[in-house]
Amino acid sequence: MANLDSFDKNTQLDWELEETLVDRRQRLPYKISRFFRSTWLWIGLITLFTFALFDAGVMRFLITVMELGLQLAIIIATFLFQFVLMFWFLSRTRMYTIMPGAEGVSFEDYRGQPEVLEQARQLVMLLRGVRAFEGAGGEPLNGLLLEGPPGTGKTWLAQAISTEAGVPFYYVDTSSLQAMFMGMGTLKVSRMYAKARKAAKAYGAAVVFLDEIDAIGSRSGVSSVGGGTQGGFGGFGGGSMGLLSTMLIEMSGFSLEHGWRARLRTWFYKNILRRQPPKPQKRVLTIGATNRIQALDPALLRPGRFDKKMRIDAPDLEGRRDIFEYYLSKMAHDESMDPMVLATETPGYTPADIKYLLNETLRYALFDGRRYMTYVDFQLAQPEHEMGLRAPIKHMSKEARERIAYHEAGHAAAVRLFLPEHRISRVTIIRQGMAYGHVVHYPARESYQGMMTRESYLNRLRVAVAGKAAEIEFCGAKNQTLGVGGDFAYIRSVLYAMAMAGMLGPLGGALSINPQNGMLIPSQEMGEAMETLFQRTLIETRQALRERSEMLRALVERLLEQEEMLADDVRAFFDTYGLHTPDPALVRDGELIDLLPPPTPEHAGGRKPAADEK
Structure with a gap:
């Protein structure tokens, strides 16, 4: 207990220092506010204003003030209306x-x-x-x-x-x-x-x-x-x-x-x-x-x-066929437009791509003087959709055309040799977009990137280097074109995917950091393994093309003459050399099903049967 004798009577407590209500009412601001709140003040002002209304001068003054006030109110209201209207328009959603x-x-x-x-x-x-x-x-x-x-x-x-x-x-x-x-x-x-x-x-x-x-x-x-x-x-x-x-x-x-x-x-x-x-x-x-x-x-x-x-991913083969059937039922076409064949030639296409492609196909037909589209119109419209406009080079030298023809012929031959399950829809030496020539091929049945084996990657690598191999083998190492540059972008991606999957030995996933930009790059050991595989693949591909030199030279002559070969021409050409083109097929419940109707006797000679027909 505190000692009361030690308490100083002159000491003030905290609550004694606080301002009281009496002190607050003695202040001048409170007196002024109280004066204006006084009832008698307002009664006096209202009385004075009432008597002033009987004076003509006061009335004229009040009318002038009211007119100015009304004009000011209209200006303010107009400004506020415009401001509110602007925000109303800005707050509208499309x-x-x-x-x-x-x-x-x-x-x-x-x-x-x-x-x-x-x-x-x-x-x-x-x-x-x-x-x-x-x-x-x-x-x-x-x-x-x-x-x-x-x-x-x-x-x-x-x-x-x-x-x-x-x-x-x-x-x-x-x-x-x-x-x-x-x-x-x-x-x-x-x-x-x-x-x-x-x-x-x-x-x-x-x-x-x-x-x-x-x-x-x-x-x-x-x-x-x-x-x-x-x-x-x-x-x-x-x-x-x-x-x-x-x-x-x-x-x-x-x-x-x-x-x-x-x-x-x-x-x-x-x-x-x-x-x-x-x-x-x-x-x-x-x-x-x-x-x-x-x-x-x-x-x-x-x-x-x-x-x-x-x-929602891009549709598979059966899905694309369903979409083609839906759009073809609304568009004029002949019997050559088989939905299944079109579906096999458009892997990765979305419904929007398919709709646009058929619309472009019909445009080709109309400008060709027909009101219905054919499979040939489709083959002409597809590369424009994928690569750009056709822009043939009219003044190219004979040697340059031959080098391009050998380059594309090498790719086409490699597809038939190393990817027998693929179909070739086009081989051309006509410039389209940024490419001076190209070969379009696709699997006859649906394939999936994540299910590819080492041998599948090697075959794709052989097809990719075949253009360079053909130029070296038939035109000379010193006469290579810059066309191989586009191939090397794909070659590097294949080699990198194989290395990261551990397909080049125990170095899978070995990466290093580039000190300049901080990006991951292959390590020195991985780079050496990739270079070794590339050189070995190039030698194997050159050997395979050398053994088929007669076929390759015949294909080059055909390309120089026609400049472009579509699916039927390509199929007929390779059939004469025993390299048959597979028909579209579908794997269902482990069984390979041929999707095209049986061929007529006069066309059965060059047709390669599906696995279940052998």
Whole structure:
């Protein structure tokens, strides 16, 4: 206990130093405010103003003041109206609406991806039976992310889902969600979801499709073309600040359970209806599409936002055949346009590529004086689509043409010798795009990069070096062209893939860091192994072409005469030398199935049967 005798009576406590209400009322500012709040003051002013109205001079003064005030008010109102109108236009989103009943894309129009289509049908059933699903204790799907290369049909599938479900479909250009001014982007997102929820109440559900969602959903800002992020107006983020956060809140439905609307709804149910408010209905399905899923923020990919993710790749052989059949049913063509043959000649093509290619094929036919397209039109249109316009060199010397012919003939012969399962669709010495000549070949049946063996890589390497081998063998080592430069880009990629897979010995994966740019490069040991394999492959390929020199020279003469040989000519030429071209085939349940109809007797001689026909 403290000693009271030691307490100094002259010492002031902390609470004694605080300002009291009496002290505060004695201050001048408080007296002035109290004077203006006085009732008698205002009564006196109103009385004085009333008596002043009876004076004509005072009235004229008041009318003048009122006119000036009215003009000033009109000017201010006009300025505010323009300002509000400008922000209203800036807050509008480029959103295109397709309402139920309008003509749209259906599942019958979506071809080439049966597995994806089955998942889409299940999703449509959930959209239609959302009440039954909720009654069983489930929660509707919040988001569906479609990921895959460009042109694979992500937008097409999203529109088909909405059409089949019979709900409103909102196509949103995500770049329009960005804005110049702070807060405008978040306002756009809020208005977009408010409109979708209003439609969902009327139709049971609604679909919001965000194309190229990586433009707003990337990590730490807005995605740029180079894969980084960028700010907005003035470098401070602009109208894009908070855009992703608002998107996350709207997708998770947090705004439905909180805010003044939710509080008013809760108060109405508890105080007026005397019962607990029902759970908010989340019936807006957000479908996003991107080809760069690695750039998206992880918070956007978690369950509760984008619950389901579907990867849509380029269709396989049967898928491409289905797509060709769909488009050919709407376009004029003759019997030479076999969907299966076209599908085998377009590995890696997306539905968008196929549609464009057939459109270009029809253009070739129309400018040739026909209203229907043929297989020859297709063969002419395909290289233009892949490589660029045909630009023949009219004044090339004879020696240069021969070197190009030997180069391409070497590639073509190597395909028949080392890749017997491949089909050659074109051999040409006509310049197309950046190439002075080219050979187009493709597997007769579907092949997969990840399933290639060491021997498969070696055969592809032999085909790639065959152009250089033919030039050295038949034109001389000193007469090589720069055409081998394009081949070496592919040669290096094959050698690097083999080295990284450990196919060049125990050095697999041996890399070193380039001190100049910090990039990974092959180590010295790996580089020596790659060079050794290349030299050995080049010697083997030269030997194989030397043994077939008669065939190669005949092919060169044909190329110099015709300049271009298409699939039928190439097949007929190699058939005379016993190198037959395989027909398109499909492996199903371990069995190789020939996809072309049986040949007629007069054409059966040069046809190589499938494995099950031997």
